[in-house]
Amino acid sequence: MTELLGAILPYITTILLFASIYAVFALGLNLEWGFTGLINFGHVAFFAIGAYTTVLLNISGCPLIISVIAGVALAGFFGFLLGIPTLRLREDYLAIVTIGFSEVVRSILLNEEWLTRGPFGVHGFDRPFQDAVPYQHYNTFLLILFVAILAIVYFALERLIQSPWGRVLKSIREDETVPSALGKNVFSYKLQSLIIGSAIAGLAGTMLAFYITYINPCTFKPIETFYAWIIVILGGTASNKGTIVGAIILWAFFSGTKFIDRIVPVPFESHQMGAFRMIVIGLLLMLLMMYKPEGIFGRKEELALSD
Amino acid sequence: MNILTARNLKKHFGGVKAVDGCSIDIESGTIVGLIGPNGAGKTTMFNLISGFERGSGEITFKGQRTDNLSPFKIARCGMVRTFQIPRALTKMSVLENLMLAPTMQRGERIWNVCLRRKKVLEQEQTIKEKSMGILEFFEIDDLRDEYAGALSGGQKKLLEMARAIAIDPSLMLLDEPFSGVNPTLSRKISGHIDELREGGMTFLIIEHDIPAVTKISDRIVVMNEGRVMTEGKPEEIKRRKDVLDVYLGGEG
């Protein structure tokens, strides 16, 4: 029994580590899309900016905590820069510009070797409390740290959402003409939402770097953005709780299918398996849309409402 | 003293001259009715005055030029408008719809939410009580926890007006406030509008219900084909044959 537990525990730790990182990542998107109605198709860019800024600063001698703060702040700052020209326009402009931006970021990561070390990526940076925690317990420690970060982000967001500030965001999502007519500066609120959402993605990026200890441009492919969307939709748009559950389900699924060939024979090579998993995720999402379109924690009655 | 003056407003949509050189003066503390046949340009006038549509001409509100301001800034100056087709915030509760309205709430600023939680909560409580009072007046208080999207057309109309009143504006632009509202309640609302006017509020009201609007208005402006056709006291307007012609297509 203890043997089995010993074999399973690291496996569960891995799932939970990834789930907590992606839950934070997706919570940023949920603020933007779920609560404000902003369509961000380049969320991964902020993930990458957070990760890269942190590790590059740290590697050039900056203390870790300051590197993390800088990574989060820079991700937020880029949210601000992207928001300024796009958020006054129709909502689809943000979607287009963010897609483009995430590809620009990735190509800078690939090509500007003087800054980003190019395709070989970055490793050898510090990890939090790496000297204080024994190596064999480090992942357990990291999990506790990540769950704590997730909890802080979650409760902070919940408090914001339930405040009058959050009420304005929701009104923008519903129909931005109304808050404008009531004297709310819609542009400023959208910008705030984008900045905070991006900063949260940046934080998730540094978490990812700390866990996987090596990052390169391939870590931040556009598909990462869609993992965040899957998580938000799966959990139920505009539910932070749902987002966390969605992240756990997605990673349990990823890890589960990774080892499925050991249990039942599958007729694929391992690289085909990756593609197959995406097909299955697509199918599952379609089934979800057919049978539980509001997501796990979404409210069904909301879907029936008309304007 | 005029709270609002609009000079020579124009707004064309392609070939359609929705508003075509329209001027209007609203004296502070009065109720002005804006009538005219369908397509006369009344709603477009509201859109221009409230900043949702850009055209040409000069608009002065409380002595300040507002024709280049964005809608939210105009609203902050103390002018609020309702929409002909009510805009309920579908996935928010009726009470939330109302509590959104008051301007300059402390909790709308993110640092206040983070750092001054107690003060924010105190003000929330005040806003909530006030909102409940308004909902009671409009007789939709039992719907406070319903989604606004679940209300009937008439109830949405009431919610729309309730939300505007919750702001305590100095000028209210109401686009057909009585359409779809039951007669008893619309009399009650008329009465309330009159009370608010006594308290110093100014109203510009678009309405097709001629008896209702002539009853509460101090002055009536008649629009036709994007221009002011005539204006005057309600009794005079009611007797004008040309107005009846426009409205009834010559049958009157």
Ligand SMILES: Nc1ncnc2c1ncn2[C@@H]1O[C@H](COP(=O)(O)OP(=O)(O)OP(=O)(O)O)[C@@H](O)[C@H]1O
């Ligand atoms: N966004 C728009 N695009 C094109 N044409 C428009 C637009 N808005 C209004 N119009 C046209 O301008 C004219 C005036 O419309 P408006 O809505 O101001 O009329 P109204 O007096 O409010 O009429 P009603 O009493 O029916 O509400 C109409 O002919 C309408 O078709």
Ligand SMILES: [Mg+2]
């Ligand atoms: Mg109209």
